[in-house]
Amino acid sequence: MRSMPHEPGGEKHRATVRASFDKQAVEFSESPVMTDAAALARLVAWAGVAGSERVLDVACGPGLVAAAFAPHAASVVGVDLTPAMLARGRAIVGERGIRNVAFVMADVERLPFPDQSFERVVSRRAFHHFPDPAPVLTEMARVCAAGGAIVIEDQAPPADATAADAMTAIDRLRDPSHTRAVDPGAWTALCAANGLALERVWLSSLELEFDEWITRAHPAAADAARAREMLECAARGEIPGLHAWHAGGALRFTVGLQLVRAAKMS
DSSP: OOOOSSSSSHHHHHHHHHHHHHTHHHHHHOHHHHHHHHHHHHHHHHTTSSSEEEEEETTTTSSSSHHGGGGGSSEEEEEEEEEHHHHHHHHHHHHHTOEEEEEEEOTTTSSSSSEEEEEEEEEEEEEEOOOHHOOOOHHHHEEEEEEEEEEEEEEESSSSSHHHHHHHHHHHHOOTTTOOOOOOGGGHHHTOOOOOOOEEEEEEEEEEEEEEEEEEEOHHHHHHHHHHHHHHHHHHTSSSTTTTEEEEEEEEEEEEEEEEEEEEEE
């Protein structure tokens, strides 16, 4: 589902991404976490669309964000690397009778659009799959029109470095296409390097149920068992800063979320 660089290592990661998300397209599109109407509405609200904007959804997955923007924008284009996700997106907008959304297969480090093609450029839950966030943000900024805005929602790492490393390891056991969540403090420099003015970063958290979360990604049994073992350690207080607990017989945990908005200056 996500974008990769073009050196040999990048090509390997591209294949990992496609393999990972091809097999979870349906589960991803139906997950309560991804279909949460309030979370989608919040993303649209942060974008501040008034109805006339052209919107680009970067690493669009099954088109849930594109569909959410469709009633509030002139047009929406979703780009993604994974064929199964794009097929799912086309099916979803078709089922809903949405006519102003199109999908394009593309690497988000090499977007197939002219400069300043979109008034809003958004990305949801994708940056932690990019080996390097900088070139992706550079492309997002390039295709964003002057006076437009970029809005990114993604996972945020725990503030504690040890907990952040542990969560990264757990995420990679679940899904090898995971790289690392961007530190919220890094956005100022990333934006400044691309002619963007960082307007705000909002931090929150998301509660997940382990079984639903792990099953959706179809990891190897041994990797799923190891991920559970690490979160059980967190539930016993052995990984300070990584929050996990048991409720109603289920293992639950929280991950950080960050919502970022930046303005394109010129």
